[in-house]
Amino acid sequence: EIVLTQSPGTLSLSPGERATLSCTASQSVSSNPLAWYQQKPGQAPRLLIYGASSRATGIPDRFSGSGSGTDFTLTISRLEPEDFAVYYCQQYGSSPFTFGPGTKVDIK
Amino acid sequence: QVQLQQSGPGLVKPSQTLSLTCAISGDSVSRNTAVWNWIRQSPSRGLEWLGRTYYRSKWYNDYAVSVKSRITINPDTSKNQFSLHLNSVTPEDTAVYYCARGYAFEFWGQGTVVTVSS
Numbered sequence: 067e068i069v070l071t072q073s074p075g076t077l078s079l080s081p082g083e084r085a086t087l088s089c090t091a092s093q094s095v096s097s098n099p100l101a102w103y104q105q106k107p108g109q110a111p112r113l114l115i116y117g118a119s120s121r122a123t124g125i126p127d128r129f130s131g132s133g134s135g136t137d138f139t140l141t142i143s144r145l146e147p148e149d150f151a152v153y154y155c156q157q158y159g160s161s162p163f164t165f166g167p168g169t170k171v172d173i174k
Numbered sequence: 175q176v177q178l179q180q181s182g183p184g185l186v187k188p189s190q191t192l193s194l195t196c197a198i199s200g201d202s203v204s205r206n207t208a209v210w211n212w213i214r215q216s217p218s219r220g221l222e223w224l225g226r227t228y229y230r231s232k233w234y235n236d237y238a239v240s241v242k243s244r245i246t247i248n249p250d251t252s253k254n255q256f257s258l259h260l261n262s263v264t265p266e267d268t269a270v271y272y273c274a275r276g277y278a279f280e281f282w283g284q285g286t287v288v289t290v291s292s
Contacts, residue, residue, distance in 0.1 A: 101278035110272055110274075110284065113280045117278075122280060156223075165220060168220065
């Protein structure tokens with residue numbers, strides 16, 4: 067099973083600032099089947115990024131993903147008020163398809 | 175637009191079977207490029223993928239090792255839906271359960287809070 071770790075656990079930032087979230091896999095995620103999700107309280111997760119760097123339908127271009135192998139990054143270029151939430155990475159290249167523990171982005 | 179509508183009981187007794195259904199609109203459960211998943215979320219276990227079903231000339235299933243001995247996911251082509259059955263539940267199975275489409279999960283059901291308690 068591929069274990070995903072995310073850092074930091076919590077990121078305290080102000081609107082307009084840049085957020086950089088990391089996801090590290092315990093083994094290589096071949097062909098980059100790595101996704102990022104945003105989750106707000108009481109809601110299902112929302113797909114932001116798939117294939118490590120492709121934005122899902124309707125996702126603003128302030129969200130970008132990068133990385134390969136075992137190290138991946140989600141960047142939010144300028145935080146909007148609606149971006150304060152929990153973010154999860156997930157690999158779908160090797161069953162079981164695992165999630166990271168999440169990074170909470172909160173308002174400083 | 176794809177929509178997934180979940181239904182099923184919110185309270186299950188220990189040792190019994192948890193059963194949930196995910197009704198699909200805007201897509202077909204038997205489309206041969208689609209994949210249909212069940213995922214759960216709890217404070218202790220986080221987000222946990224449980225399993226999936228998909229059609230590629232025949233039906234396939236794939237289950238997480240952690241629940242493999244207790245889980246069944248079934249498609250129902252007549253109703254365009256798929257179901258989750260998890261037997262011999264314990265309080266550790268208390269969670270929010272979601273259905274979702276895809277390899278990366280682009281479309282999600284609304285979630286069902288399931289509590290395992292006597």
